[in-house]
Amino acid sequence: MNTGHKILNDEMFLSRSQTPFDSTIGKRGVRNGAKPNFGIRYTMFNIRNSGGTAALFLFPALAMLAVFFFLPVVASFVLSFTDFDIYSLGNIHFARFVGFENYVKLFDDPLFWKALGNTFYFVVVGGPLSLIVSLLAALAINSRLVRFKGFFRLVYFAPVVTTLVAVSVVWRFIYHPRFGMLNYALSVFGISPIDWLGNPHWAMPAVILLAVWKNFGYNMIIFIAGLQNIPDYLYEAARIDGASPFDQFKKITLPMLAPTTLFVGIITMIGYFQLFAEPYVMTQGGPLDSTLSIVLLMYQQGFRWWNMGYAAAIAFVLFAIIFLATVVQYAVQRKHSDL
Amino acid sequence: MRLTLKILLYAALIIVAIATVTPMLWMISASCMPSGQASNYPPQFFPTSFTFDHYTQLFSRLNVLKYFFNSLLLSVSVTLLSLVVNSMAGYAFAKYRFRGRDKLFGFLITSMVVPAQVTMLPLFLMLNKMGLVNTYWGVIIPGMAGIFGIFMIRQYALSIPDSLLEAARIDGAGDFRIYWSLVIPLCKPILVTLAIFTFMGTWNDFLWPLIVMTDDSMYTLPVALANLMGEHAQDTELMMAGSVITILPVMIVFAAMQKYYIRGIMMGSVKG
Numbered sequence: 195m196n197t198g199h200k201i202l203n204d205e206m207f208l209s210r211s212q213t214p215f216d217s218t219i220g221k222r223g224v225r226n227g228a229k230p231n232f233g234i235r236y237t238m239f240n241i242r243n244s245g246g247t248a249a250l251f252l253f254p255a256l257a258m259l260a261v262f263f264f265l266p267v268v269a270s271f272v273l274s275f276t277d278f279d280i281y282s283l284g285n286i287h288f289a290r291f292v293g294f295e296n297y298v299k300l301f302d303d304p305l306f307w308k309a310l311g312n313t314f315y316f317v318v319v320g321g322p323l324s325l326i327v328s329l330l331a332a333l334a335i336n337s338r339l340v341r342f343k344g345f346f347r348l349v350y351f352a353p354v355v356t357t358l359v360a361v362s363v364v365w366r367f368i369y370h371p372r373f374g375m376l377n378y379a380l381s382v383f384g385i386s387p388i389d390w391l392g393n394p395h396w397a398m399p400a401v402i403l404l405a406v407w408k409n410f411g412y413n414m415i416i417f418i419a420g421l422q423n424i425p426d427y428l429y430e431a432a433r434i435d436g437a438s439p440f441d442q443f444k445k446i447t448l449p450m451l452a453p454t455t456l457f458v459g460i461i462t463m464i465g466y467f468q469l470f471a472e473p474y475v476m477t478q479g480g481p482l483d484s485t486l487s488i489v490l491l492m493y494q495q496g497f498r499w500w501n502m503g504y505a506a507a508i509a510f511v512l513f514a515i516i517f518l519a520t521v522v523q524y525a526v527q528r529k530h531s532d533l
Numbered sequence: 534m535r536l537t538l539k540i541l542l543y544a545a546l547i548i549v550a551i552a553t554v555t556p557m558l559w560m561i562s563a564s565c566m567p568s569g570q571a572s573n574y575p576p577q578f579f580p581t582s583f584t585f586d587h588y589t590q591l592f593s594r595l596n597v598l599k600y601f602f603n604s605l606l607l608s609v610s611v612t613l614l615s616l617v618v619n620s621m622a623g624y625a626f627a628k629y630r631f632r633g634r635d636k637l638f639g640f641l642i643t644s645m646v647v648p649a650q651v652t653m654l655p656l657f658l659m660l661n662k663m664g665l666v667n668t669y670w671g672v673i674i675p676g677m678a679g680i681f682g683i684f685m686i687r688q689y690a691l692s693i694p695d696s697l698l699e700a701a702r703i704d705g706a707g708d709f710r711i712y713w714s715l716v717i718p719l720c721k722p723i724l725v726t727l728a729i730f731t732f733m734g735t736w737n738d739f740l741w742p743l744i745v746m747t748d749d750s751m752y753t754l755p756v757a758l759a760n761l762m763g764e765h766a767q768d769t770e771l772m773m774a775g776s777v778i779t780i781l782p783v784m785i786v787f788a789a790m791q792k793y794y795i796r797g798i799m800m801g802s803v804k805g
Contacts (some may be wrong), residue, residue, distance in 0.1 A: 209630075357758075358739060471740070
């Protein structure tokens, strides 16, 4: 092997060994506001004919992704311009290209607008609510005044690892208007029973409450990691300058957490747009379609009525919305936090 | 002032902790209640007499052992296969040089915004053509390669010093030998983390098994539970027992591997 190369590598080894095996390689680039470089410059392992060997290592993953991910994405797009239905399932020649007909039909379908509205309700109310609860929990647990941090962290995190379908089943009974625990707990405060899942006005709040309960621990962990990355001297300096705890929170904690918040906000939003299991198990989209979500509508159209062309159009609208929302959130937060 | 704040903080933390665990504790408690006790006003937190009838009923009459087996088999297979496939690709992206590598990797990362639901309709049609609908392969195959897994392993493998790999090469180790005997052991922490993620993700997954498993005997636990809900919605205690059986295995995995799991979340978040 080339000796000059080897020396270079040993130098790399030394400099890397200060932070061995951390995955934060790409971070520095991001923090500086530069484009994430994914740590590319660290690659010095230059192998003869490495292209061929690399191809062998890459082949299984790339072949699987190509056939079972990228091809279906393209096929789904094509499908959304056909009238593929239950007859085409038996014989594909029954499917015809219909241009934008599915999309036209979709935008004329009140049920689609209903599902879209419900999904936005869930994302716009549930998402920020979940973020706020996560942040408050992280702040409380991270506070200097609190002990037993590990215990609280574990308890708050427990719902995250549970099976969504199973906890939806459990919460269905918790929401029971007569025998449910929630109404019983509320009755202690003199609040009269609410028909959580039977009343179109309360069904979505009930779904949101379950989702926040299930998810907040996940983002809390990420926020705690973010809070611990804020250097102490910033707070000390602020204290010396006489800043109140609230000022410190506003001027130090929030801005320093901005990259974390952006990440957490985007993954939460993407996840919340895919609402499905909670309404499927608890309400089947009812009452009066008040919890019908986009994915539930896609599932019903595609796999219950086998209107697969129509369902593909629904899936693509969901994709477009998630894509746009991600771009917008990224742009807005970048502008505000001015990294 | 400090003391009041401290008391308030603890009060809030404890109230939230109670709200967080109560549903799960009630689930366990209600699963041991005699039939009908969970449908009482006011709601009761403890069984008047302990019974495991609902569990025996689930296993003897409602085929839960089979669903449990399906879930376990699928979760373990997807975990093992995806670790091999993703670690090979992640390693290649980290440590090999080839034309278009960075573009290809960037493309994969970007395509993570595509929600899985977009692929489901054609994927179902494809698997149907291949005769794989309602088979274990119908769940295993689409789960084998994952961009997130490739990304995590690549980030980790980048920190393996090149000199180590070159030394092994000088000692005469072939490419595959280096991967298997050197890279895999070095990447063990991230592989464990990913294994937990994948296992739990597959165990808890609902929409895809619901679509692809059309026959009752192929259901996974979540699908079976949702189906059971349709027939036994009134049988609260039975449903709670079913929920316990579904949740318990992931809870045990989590309890045993907590450290790795939490660290994995933090790693995944650092990229932003």
